[in-house]
Amino acid sequence: MTQGSYVADKSSSGGEFNRDTSYITTRITSRTRGAEGGAAGGHYPVEAGRYRLVVARACPWANRAIIVRRLLGLEDALSIGFCGPTHDARSWTFDLDPDGLDPVLRIPRLQDAYFARDPNYPKGITVPAVVDVPTGAVVTNDFAQMTLDFSTEWTEFHRDGAPQLYPEPLRDEIDTVARRIYTEVNNGVYRCGFAGSQEAYDAAYDRLFTALDWLSERLATQRYLVGDTITEADVRLFTTLARFDPVYHGHFKCNRSKLAEMPVLWAYARDLFQTPGFGDTIDFVQIKQHYYIVHADINPTRIVPKGPELANWLTPHGRESLGGRPFGDGTPPGPTRESERVPPGHGAG
Template sequence: MADTKMSKNTSPNEHSTKGAYVHAGEEYTRDTNYIEDRIVADPSAFADDAERDYWPVEANRYRLVAARACPWANRTLIARRLLGLEDVLSVGLPGPTHDIRSWTFDLDEGGVDPVLGIERLQEAYFARFPDYPRGITVPAIVDIESGAVVTNNFPQITEDFSKEWKQFHREGAPDLWPAELEDEMRDVMKRIYTEINNGVYRCGFAGSQETYEAAFERLWTALDWVEERLSTRRYLMGDHITEADIRLFTTLVRFDAVYYSHFKCGRQTLASMPNLWGYARDLFQTPGFGDTVDFQQIKEHYYIVHEDINPTQIVPAGPDLSGWLTPHGREALGGSPFDEAAGATAPGPVRESEKVTAGHNPMYPA
């Protein structure tokens, strides 16, 4: 195998291992170097690329490890469900909290993932790289036979789900990467990532008043931009959902429950912004989106793991979540979640084994 490109930076990733994320006087900077291997339909087409390894798409060869608490992992759960990959790509669901070493499978019987046979995701990383120097992040895709991690490059994972796993897409799977929109969509997603997805963390982990205020200004400039963009179109790219909507949704669905207070992002709540709130509810009520969200796990992760921000580790009882199921009114803008003219349809019911715990989501009452 080629030498897989990865950083030797040992600074912790927020969504990987427990540790101190706030550094006095410093602006928060995310380590964005990941294991850059890819799983593709035809590895031979990338023979000239020596920077990473290319693994073949195969049914039931790999296992997606994705904690529901993590917004980056939540993206993969949504894309997997929308595209209908459940029959060919199994999923392991770590619990919402972890220690300095790794995410753990404490929700599974005996604390062991039933397919990989491991207690910690760290074991899969070490099976591939015994001296792996960086954070153990989710999502990660693991080769089941060897027990070794393949990739944890979350934006590439979901893009490849759409483009490289097509042979296993369900009938009626949506086109989340329309070719005619891709250039503009990449620009939109870049701004969403730098200013919103990562912007909330820049606020939460700011090490000084000055860096916090700068981060806060950047975040709300971008949120105001999206609020305006959504005033004339139902979804970010137009009439139907795309990958861009997945990437924004996982931040929006956590905003009032966590980012508003825990990360000090509270100029106003999401629920007070008519276009963003209607849009977020529209997506939440679309099969494949809200049915992947576990609000209790989300709150436990942020409020317990981030001891430097919340040293008491008290998890808030609120907010009231019933509003997520109220009418959103976005139909007035036209369009529909799935492009029916192109044959796209909603995914079927959630598998019983993958349903969110009752009481952790208004779709699943206690």
């Protein structure tokens, strides 16, 4: 099932969910690092205006890229295209755009960009994906490396006051924390939701909440996951937490506790949500539409629930008492561009 996209993830013979983690690993790097290449593992040069980031607001993995691009101020250098919240067995589609075509790439389906890269592309059509506009071909869909490269390779185009999301002195710790977040939380909710046996589900459930308890303990005495500023690790956790009560608690059976019933994580999530660049990227309507409509094997009626109440995301969180500097020596991003704003009524306001 999905990795925020159509991808061939399957349950093993024991019913455990296994994610397909083989991505197009081509990177976009600074001009001093590597020559342009087209093969997986090669390099393309960082160039303003050359690439288009294709995302879906519903997808937690794509949401990371939306947040990092906004925090770093890459809007002028890297355009963005939004797929709709649902997809069929073939591909994400640009059904939000006039005539169902991406206005820059002029394609109706993201798979067209994958096939421009490889006409026999055998894997899932995933978001986020960075597309080379001149050729119309996908450069990379390696979501984990993508945001790290935004921080480290695109520095020439960062806004004044851009935060250090992947500071070199903290990278080992960020990587360690992010690795556990990915395996146990980001992917852990999917492991619960797509378990193919009671035994696999029970094991996945225990792993998920063990990790959430560990995160609660870590965050009880510090405002952010690593150091005293927002880092890549916080971005990676936030996108799962934002979807926890609307989707994962019920739809994926992650129901020991709602996020709103886990005091430390709930305060931490609200703190980030109320920070420019985080909550203003969250479209709760599209998030619910994606999971409840696309996952017909879990929700065969495809009925999208009306709840939960969302105004509580804007209530005081009290995390300022722990200190910390959200953007370090930098500054918050400015207002979201009008063309990229979450539609009215789709957020928590």
